[in-house]
Amino acid sequence: MTAGPGRGWAPELAAALTGPSPVFQPKDARSQGVPDMLSNWATEGEASAVRLGLVLEVPPLVENGGASQLPTFGIRAWVGPLDDLRERVPVEEAWKGGAVLTRETWSAPHPAYAVMRSLARAARLHPALDVLLAGPSPSAGQWTPAEAWTFLRDGVPALRDAGFDVEIPKELEVTGDQRLRARLRLSAPLREDGSVDLSRLLDGQWEIVLGDLTLSAAEFAKLHALGDPLVPYGDRWVILDPNEIARLPAGWNEGHREHIPASEALRAVLTGELDGVPVVADQHLSLVIEALRNPPPQEVPPDLDAVLRPYQLHGYSWLATLGDLGLGACLADDMGLGKTVQAIAYLLRRKRMQGKKRSPSLVICPTSVLGNWQREIERFAPKLQVVPHHGARRDPEEFANSDVVITTYGLLVRDREELGSIKWDCLILDEAQAIKNPDSQRARSARGLTARHRISLSGTPVENRLDELWSLMEFLVPGLLGPRARFQREVAVPIERFGDQEMARRLKLGVSPFLLRRMKTDPTVISDLPDKIERNEYCPLTAEQARLYRSVVEDHLEKIAEAADIERRGLVLSMLTRLKQVCNHPAQYLIATGADPSEVGRLSGRSGKLERCEELVGAIVDNNERALIFTQYTEMGQLLCRHLTGLLDEDVPFLHGGTPQKRRDELVREFQEEESASPILVVSLRAGGTGLNLTRATHVIHYDRWWNPAIEDQATDRAYRIGQRRDVLVHKLVTVGTLEERIDQRMAEKRQLAESVVGVGERWITELDDNALRMLVTLGEDAVVEGS
Template identity: 50%
Template sequence: MEFPGELQATFVPDEGGFAFWGLAEPVEAVRALGLPEGRAAECALAVPDGDRVGPARVPSRVVELDAALPALRALPEDARLADSLRAWRRAARLLDDDAGDPEFADLAAAMPAAAHAVLDAEQDAIRAPDALLGLLRSSAGLGRALDRAGIHAELRPYQRSGLAWLTGLAGGGVLADEMGLGKTLQAICLLATREDGPHLVVCPTSLLGNWRRELEKFSPRTPVVVHHGPGRELSGELEPSTVVVTGYPVLRTDTAALTGIGWGVLVLDEAQQIKNPTAQATRAAARITARTRIALTGTPVENHLEELWSIVTVTNPGLLGSRARFRERFANPIRQRGSASATNRLRGLLGPHLLRRTKSEVATDLPEKLYATVACTLTGEQARAYTRAVDRAFGDGFGSGIERRGRVLALLTTLKQICNHPVQAGAEDGELTGRSGKLDRATEMLAEIADDGEHALVFTQYREMGELLARHLAGQLGLDTVPFLHGGLPVAQRDRMVERFQHDPDAAPVLLLSLRAAGFGLNLSRANHVLHYDRWWNPAVEEQASDRAHRIGQRRTLTVHTLVTAGTIEDYIARMHESKRALAGVVSGESEVSALAELGDEELHEVLRLDPAGVR
């Protein structure tokens, strides 16, 4: 058999397999090797260009790892192959033989440049052969490990690559993928496939319910313990597969109990919570004993170097030296002089321990829209108002017929408004911060989006809530004003808002919109985030609103964030949307009220009563 000697092979972790390239149309050559033909892709590789080597998007055939490895092992010894293919044939056979580090080190030392031509995260250098072989070794067993763990998710190639990176970490690291790329899912897969637990997840209190639900959804075999609330106690022997989820406030108060356990993996979610090295949470996190320490953050870490030092000092103690030494070697030269040499030295130190992917880098593998459900909690004030509203409505009774429908509608409206903010539901006005879990979470997200230089649309179905948001966000984001486009504005004023948001470089990064007034006909493609602040029963209405940004002219992946207050009527709506059953699958407008009104009081109470797990 004739083998195509010009065909090159490179392992591309973020594509989830091997890229075969070097020919204008590599598919026939791939078939000739006995490989599955894979899929067409343009991979970012370093290739010869005259007298130099430079980055390029190279036409390739990408064959998934599990399919490529057996075919590579089977290539005959006398085949006429490029050196890169010979190297990966050797790597596949070493994996099959369960070879040790010395054999892979020898292969790395002899690996030709074409075999590791895939660009690194900064897109200005190729991956080191030993690092690429390490990722291959971590990736090769992932499929079997995920199957054994019973993971209920189909990971995208870049997520598999991230999981392989997490699996291969020595000591710890920072997963700094951009918001919306699935850091939580990657961490859950790591926890589920590690058998040296128990494991500990620390997150903001508002995310406790989200972590519990995500673990139950994606890894249903994993025992989950939420360590929070009065009477909490970690008693008895925890199973090795158990994941304990707790909040940063509890980490501070229960440090002694938590440091008394030898954890397998420590996950620090929203790691900006430990960006201050003198804070109690940071000191407590540093005292936790764990074999692997992972920080998750979507905040661009290179913009705040001393905050980065604080986080990395928790995940990888000693890596960046003392704080004073870090300032001297890195922070001051980079901040004051823009020192390229200091930047490169820092990259070299962090490279094995920090993984950052952006949507633009993995856009070829992402759908045009990403969907993220953001779980929020009720504050004590909200929980009391919610319970009172439910108890009062059921105490008064709903009547029958049209009267029952009207009273159910009134209760639903009140409960939705309480989830938004107590002030919208008639509570005393004043300071808004700290009174609504949803408002606080939305503010955090929008501040992060603005800090990233990105833009967001925020939809609400209530004009009063839009006005509260406009007032609150202007103060929190340091803006003169946050525009709110709603049905009460003249058409000319709406048009000016749209024009400014789309084209004015000095415009606010956030545009608030009424769901109904702005759900049709507008082009707002400058936004690459959509945030649905409150829920509409019919998912098509939300989809139409999201499409204001998902239009011709949108060059970036759009992330649609839907805020859901856990344990409330919003949780019920979210489940209906996801399952495409009952109300969300069949209703339009207000017919969901009729469906709920037809339920008996006991069934209706089961839907509307507050689940205490959603209260912070």
């Protein structure tokens, strides 16, 4: 470098380069050109296109464990091309490279400038590297163990962040196995039968480890007495990081133990750390963790009237394993995989385990599926005594004589004192996304209930934010994810706002044993599924529907009793039509009886069927699937399109008998081929019965029933036919306690004889006598879920 405009600025520049303050401020005209000169010099150095690397060399130790005389660590530097770390030239050699340093695959002009510039920059980041510049030319240097430790602690991260290549022995890296670390070994108390008791606090014992080796207190004290963070141990150098030593509580080597809640201890073992301290489990607790990750098969109760598919058997065994441990479980299988039957099998197991000592379980669900639960238990586990807790005459005294109590989320809040006074055996939340807001009354009331085992069923355990996961886990395993504010600050924000993949990985490790989710597309599941799954969706009536239903029944039965032959048949068919319209929606009935469609009022909140249809459509759309909704009534199809268009904020089309052929073809093509098309297509049963290929749909919803299996199957086959590559889930909406449920039961009983018994649609009903007809259409006591 040239001498520059003058020597008056040289001391100030030297002080800025080597002193504590890195600021150089030109003071007069002679020093005004110094910044430009330095910039030109830096540009020359950059033009050489070299990278600087540093290597820390560890001194050998003699076999008896003592260090060689005055052990020093070596530090040397090299330069090389920017794009190839294999080409390395010692700085001593590069310094002598002349105008151009030339190698076989690269060359660097002004190598001495590049070396000096790079070493000076490195020394600014870690001043102890001045040792490389101590002589007349750059050369390797020597450090004491204390200086080497300072380099490992401070210099290495700073230099690497600045883009320098720093090579240190792998075992001395931050993750290396020659660093002494504080560690907690957790152990769980045992019951008399030798099983782990997770209802009590777990013990945590502090340890000092070196790789896989656990040091005794005496060994650690001997190393610590040497006074340096980098000390010899046997034939190797090890690090006693003061930050690690500071983790140890006073008296750790005198039997001091930590006492940790089970949920916090489980999270620590599953993630491998507790507040940054590595954690390991003792033998008994390790077996618990292994059971959580790989639940052993469990025997299915013999009184379950169902054959579980392999994936369902695994889900049942998983529930049983967590139940035996007293740990909550979220069964989050995809829609249609049978969460309910797995839960019912588990409820049977709980009853058998109780023996003669009866303690009821509680199922909390949306109003729209309360009937589903009652019918599914009657179907799969008829020996379970079920008490539906709803309506005006609900009586907590009945709990004592039941195996399962079923209620709604509305009543969970309203009757929280009565429900909270019972110690339930098993507490199940169906559609558990209902408690996704941890501040809601539902979530608070659910957390306030007492149960030996808690289960949640949800196809969408997390819909929008991780706060929903916290709420779910706080119900299932209280304390697992820590306090909410801390979870938000340390977990949710880093993941949601900054995409912290490591934090997401640790969160998954912590919650995955308590959350089981299988999709219909999973290879281990899809081979177990039938091509077509059919299920009834039982829906309650609203108070408005029940009032209209009773009015229609009373009015028509009185007239039918006085009529005969053709007139009687006509009145019966008229009554059936009106009742089906009421079961669909009061608005459809009002339109059919002369009301103006624009004056029938809002649609939401007035029909149990519509509410259940909304829930199904929401889940289908959230899963990026498509559905066909069949109805035999044009008026109901129009109402559905109007309502679902508002719900989904996009046009939902209606394909019916009056649709022109050209438009009909367009609707089919759009549904089958266009990504932007509505995921829902409403189809009239007659128009959709033949000639349509709608295999893109994976769900079929029969909003109302034709009561002719052949016609319903023909409509279902619009989706389930050749060309369908995925399984089809068929939902048949049935109102509870009405003629719909009773006729559906008869159809199920006579399915194989459907053509001869009920295959003619509704005509057979007209042949019933007055008493049989009254029994068929009279509204059941369980038709309406009041006070929910």
